Amino acid sequence: MSEHMKLGAFLMPTGHHIAGWRHPRAAADAGIDIDHMVRLAQTAERGLFDLVFFEDAAGLREGRVDLAAQAARSVGFEPISLLAALAAVTSRVGLVATASTSYNEPYALARAFATVDLVSNGRAGWNLVTSASEIEAANFGAQGLRAHRDRYARAGEFADVVRQLWDPATRNATVHHRGESFAVEQGLGFPASPQGAPVMVQAGASDVGRDLAARTADVVFVATQTFEAAKAFRDDLRARTSAHGRDPDAIKIMPGMSPVVVESRAEAEDKFAELQALIPDDVGLALLASYLATDALNGLPLDGPLPDLKSTEGMQSRQQLVIDQSRRDGLSIRQVAQHFAGARGHWRLVGTPSDVADQLEEWFVGGAADGFNVMPAYFPDELDIFVDRVVPELQRRGLFRSNYASDTLRGNLGLPVA
Amino acid sequence: MPTDLPRALFLSGSPSDWPLGDLQLVVQRADVAGVETLVVPDGIAPRDGGEAWPDALILMGWFAPQTRSIVLLGAVSSLGHQPYNLARRLASLDLISRGRAGWVIADGDADAEFAAFSGANRLAGVDLAARQREFETVVDGLWDSWDADALLFDKEGGRFFEPSRLHSLNHQGEHFSVRGPLNVMRWQKGRPRMTRFDKLGPVTTVASANAALALLGGGA
Numbered sequence: 234m235s236e237h238m239k240l241g242a243f244l245m246p247t248g249h250h251i252a253g254w255r256h257p258r259a260a261a262d263a264g265i266d267i268d269h270m271v272r273l274a275q276t277a278e279r280g281l282f283d284l285v286f287f288e289d290a291a292g293l294r295e296g297r298v299d300l301a302a303q304a305a306r307s308v309g310f311e312p313i314s315l316l317a318a319l320a321a322v323t324s325r326v327g328l329v330a331t332a333s334t335s336y337n338e339p340y341a342l343a344r345a346f347a348t349v350d351l352v353s354n355g356r357a358g359w360n361l362v363t364s365a366s367e368i369e370a371a372n373f374g375a376q377g378l379r380a381h382r383d384r385y386a387r388a389g390e391f392a393d394v395v396r397q398l399w400d401p402a403t404r405n406a407t408v409h410h411r412g413e414s415f416a417v418e419q420g421l422g423f424p425a426s427p428q429g430a431p432v433m434v435q436a437g438a439s440d441v442g443r444d445l446a447a448r449t450a451d452v453v454f455v456a457t458q459t460f461e462a463a464k465a466f467r468d469d470l471r472a473r474t475s476a477h478g479r480d481p482d483a484i485k486i487m488p489g490m491s492p493v494v495v496e497s498r499a500e501a502e503d504k505f506a507e508l509q510a511l512i513p514d515d516v517g518l519a520l521l522a523s524y525l526a527t528d529a530l531n532g533l534p535l536d537g538p539l540p541d542l543k544s545t546e547g548m549q550s551r552q553q554l555v556i557d558q559s560r561r562d563g564l565s566i567r568q569v570a571q572h573f574a575g576a577r578g579h580w581r582l583v584g585t586p587s588d589v590a591d592q593l594e595e596w597f598v599g600g601a602a603d604g605f606n607v608m609p610a611y612f613p614d615e616l617d618i619f620v621d622r623v624v625p626e627l628q629r630r631g632l633f634r635s636n637y638a639s640d641t642l643r644g645n646l647g648l649p650v651a
Numbered sequence: 652m653p654t655d656l657p658r659a660l661f662l663s664g665s666p667s668d669w670p671l672g673d674l675q676l677v678v679q680r681a682d683v684a685g686v687e688t689l690v691v692p693d694g695i696a697p698r699d700g701g702e703a704w705p706d707a708l709i710l711m712g713w714f715a716p717q718t719r720s721i722v723l724l725g726a727v728s729s730l731g732h733q734p735y736n737l738a739r740r741l742a743s744l745d746l747i748s749r750g751r752a753g754w755v756i757a758d759g760d761a762d763a764e765f766a767a768f769s770g771a772n773r774l775a776g777v778d779l780a781a782r783q784r785e786f787e788t789v790v791d792g793l794w795d796s797w798d799a800d801a802l803l804f805d806k807e808g809g810r811f812f813e814p815s816r817l818h819s820l821n822h823q824g825e826h827f828s829v830r831g832p833l834n835v836m837r838w839q840k841g842r843p844r845m846t847r848f849d850k851l852g853p854v855t856t857v858a859s860a861n862a863a864l865a866l867l868g869g870g871a
């Protein structure tokens with residue numbers, strides 16, 4: 234593989250570990266502190282990351298307020314306006330955020346991201362999600378969460394409208410769309426950025442989710458825990474992309490990876506255990522139950538095995554990943570919950586900079602990944618450590634760039650101008 | 652500094668008279684000069700195609716770190732938005748600008764907005780004035796989701812916020828059903844401004860970046 238690996242900095246205000254905010258060195262007030270978010274984006278840019286990424290939910294993440302109150306996930310910034318602010322204080326790093334196809338109009342969303350793209354000189358990207366939570370649904374009507382299949386049908390139509398509106402060839406022309414969910418007779422009417430159109434990102438992992446990504450996405454984020462699973466996912470997505478008549482190299486697969494970087498292996502267990510000890514049992518359990526979309530764990534012994542669960546209308550793939558892991562490693566409910574609290578099912582890597590580089594190299598060279606979405610346990614330290622210790626190691630091995638190749642996100646990702 | 656410095660500036664006119672670099676310069680100069688308020692238009696393209704302004708609220712996010720004291724208002728119509736999302740974006744802009752963001756409730760070009768925002772599917776037969784009133788009530792309520800002292804950041808005790816200081820809205824109305832609460836904290840004790848054009852006081856409309864720069868005494 235001749236190209237360099239791609240790196241994304243997956244930023245959550247206080248960190249990816251559910252108890253990361255409690256770490257003595259974590260910035261607990263990150264979700265209300267714009268200076269902190271600016272610093273994280275500038276750190277990622279110093280590390281030559283392709284992009285920073287902000288996930289999103291239009292609602293609380295946890296239904297029980299007493300449990301939500303013990304974690305830092307209930308406040309943060311609305312990500313698209315945040316990207317615009319970051320565009321003013323960075324110049325090269327890509328700016329990617331999630332927005333929902335279930336609770337927006339395609340014209341409004343296309344216009345918001347195209348504006349970020351314009352003011353950032355071609356660095357914007359949109360992570361398309363269908364929004365799997367009941368809590369969000371309750372902020373947008375009384376009908377409840379739509380079925381998985383219906384959400385993706387709407388998402389497919391939504392993506393088509395957005396792509397037409399973004400098409401640089403017809404930016405001043407009127408788009409004519411009349412479909413099941415949307416009716417648009419309008420054009421954006423302001424100039425495209427140097428990258429033509431924002432980058433399309435997706436993280437759906439179900440069958441319909443993968444197909445939509447294969448048809449429309451430039452970048453795919455995914456949660457996988459083993460080389461084999463990551464390789465199988467990438468092979469599958471590339472095959473589906475070819476089947477849609479697209480060049481499989483035009484889609485970049487970036488698994489999430491939560492690093493705990495230590496100077497010596499002796500420290501590794503301690504550093505990780507320090508974070509794990511900060512997770513209250515019921516907070517960890519609630520997080521797990523929310524991703525499994527189940528209340529079937531209530532009242533079960535925490536030291537017993539995970540029960541059989543029925544398929545969910547929420548995130549089907551993440552549920553399967555958790556079940557597979559618990560069976561594979563023979564984990565109890567408490568152990569599954571504790572593990573899940575660390576990085577919500579993403580790949581967790583504990584080791585020295587050279588251990589971490591070894592693993593990333595193996596996945597990258599072995600064809601399991603085009604790059605990685607780095608998910609630090611808490612901020613800002615863990616991002617600094619990755620930039621200062623792991624990035625140079627990757628550069629030394631010729632696996633990562635030493636300078637930005639381009640001013641645009643498409644350029645850095647090695648994607649053609651739209 | 653010119654003696655007749657406008658108190659509030661409303662950016663207006665054709666988008667092609669506002670190249671992005673000049674727009675940026677106008678905003679920075681207005682801030683430095685001491686203009687109190689900037690009103691950013693949100694004109695979407697006319698129904699039959701043509702030029703439009705970029706998204707006003709997103710431009711405000713871009714302006715915020717480049718300015719220090721000017722109040723940033725977006726003249727935005729509610730038709731293409733859901734109250735939860737608009738309340739959230741404005742609350743976030745208020746954090747990003749340290750309490751300088753707000754919404755000038757605009758009527759917009761209803762024809763163009765219908766054509767852009769699936770009006771045929773969503774808005775046909777809807778009483779738009781009633782929808783607008785309810786929309787404002789919801790936004791207003793969501794901005795009171797968090798008490799100013801709700802966040803504790805108590806690492807030792809594992810208490811991030813005080814549950815009794817977070818309030819759900821539980822709004823169920825004719826046009827919207829919104830449980831809340833908002834997942835964006837308020838800026839200190841405040842909340843974003845919500846106002847209308849006729850409540851703004853004297854506003855100077857500038858029709859091009861060149862006109863604005865001449866007014867601000869900087870020259871292009």
Ligand SMILES: Cc1cc2nc3c(=O)[nH]c(=O)nc-3n(C[C@H](O)[C@H](O)[C@H](O)COP(=O)(O)O)c2cc1C
Pocket residue numbers: 287288289290331361362363364365435436437438439440441442443454455456489547548549550551606
């Ligand atoms: C790295 C990553 C980031 C994600 N970010 C979000 C997000 O911000 N908001 C959201 O609702 N879902 C998010 N998801 C969930 C996916 O969009 C998707 O729903 C999930 O992977 C399950 O796949 P499915 O929708 O095909 O069932 C994310 C998933 C991954 C792997």
